[in-house]
Amino acid sequence: MTDAYAVIGNPVAHSKSPEIHAAFARHTSQAIVYKRIFCEPDAFVETVRAFQAEGGKGLNITVPFKHEAFEFATKKSARAEQAGAVNTLVFNHEGVLGDNTDGAGLIRDITVNLRCALRGKNLLLLGAGGASFGVVGPLLAEAPCALVIANRTLSKAESLVQRFSKHAAGCKLCASTCAALPPKRFDVVINATSAGLSGDMPALPENVFIPGALAYDMVYGKVTPFMQFARRHGAQGVDGLGMLVEQAAESFFIWRGMRPETAPVIAALREAQRGS
Numbered sequence: 112m113t114d115a116y117a118v119i120g121n122p123v124a125h126s127k128s129p130e131i132h133a134a135f136a137r138h139t140s141q142a143i144v145y146k147r148i149f150c151e152p153d154a155f156v157e158t159v160r161a162f163q164a165e166g167g168k169g170l171n172i173t174v175p176f177k178h179e180a181f182e183f184a185t186k187k188s189a190r191a192e193q194a195g196a197v198n199t200l201v202f203n204h205e206g207v208l209g210d211n212t213d214g215a216g217l218i219r220d221i222t223v224n225l226r227c228a229l230r231g232k233n234l235l236l237l238g239a240g241g242a243s244f245g246v247v248g249p250l251l252a253e254a255p256c257a258l259v260i261a262n263r264t265l266s267k268a269e270s271l272v273q274r275f276s277k278h279a280a281g282c283k284l285c286a287s288t289c290a291a292l293p294p295k296r297f298d299v300v301i302n303a304t305s306a307g308l309s310g311d312m313p314a315l316p317e318n319v320f321i322p323g324a325l326a327y328d329m330v331y332g333k334v335t336p337f338m339q340f341a342r343r344h345g346a347q348g349v350d351g352l353g354m355l356v357e358q359a360a361e362s363f364f365i366w367r368g369m370r371p372e373t374a375p376v377i378a379a380l381r382e383a384q385r386g387s
């Protein structure tokens with residue numbers, strides 16, 4: 112029987128994961144099938160159990176089920192524990208392993224694909240929701256000089272800082288609102304808010320970027336107001352397509368034990384985006 116995988120979410124129709132994993136499977140000559148599973152908000156556990164009972168080998172988890180997947184896993188990786196969320200499940204004889212590949216995907220896209228080292232840099236992370244939770248630990252592991260977490264609601268940024276303070280080592284980790292940022296220019300600004308989805312962006316001072324800074328929006332598939340703002344103010348505005356493919360590659364590695372090439376898949380998705 113061909114090994115079966117899927118992405119589960121609500122909504123899920125827009126997910127590019129099936130195309131990405133099909134490309135990985137072709138490139139690595141792995142025989143797998145990968146589908147989308149739409150799940151009603153209160154049906155996560157029964158839907159996952161049904162997929163498992165059919166012989167499913169693993170799942171990617173997307174909005175809004177990453178916390179439920181965390182609870183469902185019987186064993187969790189250190190990075191899943193750190194994030195408090197799971198985006199990859201593995202079903203095997205040991206039970207249900209939960210992992211989180213979002214942070215690894217972001218770091219790989221920034222440091223390898225975009226060739227932007229984070230060590231010693233001043234980083235600004237916008238947002239303190241689920242997307243930020245998954246990436247703070249991996250960002251700190253890159254040993255930046257400072258990481259400011261800025262959020263519209265200060266208390267959420269503060270609790271994120273508190274949660275990760277023991278992982279900060281030599282990095283200055285602090286919380287702020289977007290409006291009251293310290294008077295400082297940043298080398299890398301990462302937008303992990305959902306503002307771009309509604310055509311909005313966090314209110315940022317115009318001098319937030321060093322010249323040529325990297326302005327990374329985790330949203331993909333469109334030029335967001337944040338990316339436009341960044342480009343107007345001397346920064347390089349990049350979307351999250353590379354992160355999407357890299358987190359998928361990390362999941363593929365967990366499931367199949369081999370690392371697919373990501374550059375051709377990113378290039379093909381960019382090409383498709385231009386055509387649409």
Ligand code: ATR
Binds near residue numbers: 240267303
């Ligand atoms: P997710 O789990 O997908 O990250 P979330 O937990 O709802 O979603 O978090 C969304 C993040 O985007 C939050 O940091 C939110 O700020 P608040 O905590 O103040 O709500 C931020 N966000 C959403 N819309 C925004 C906007 N228009 N401007 C600034 N921040 C916004």
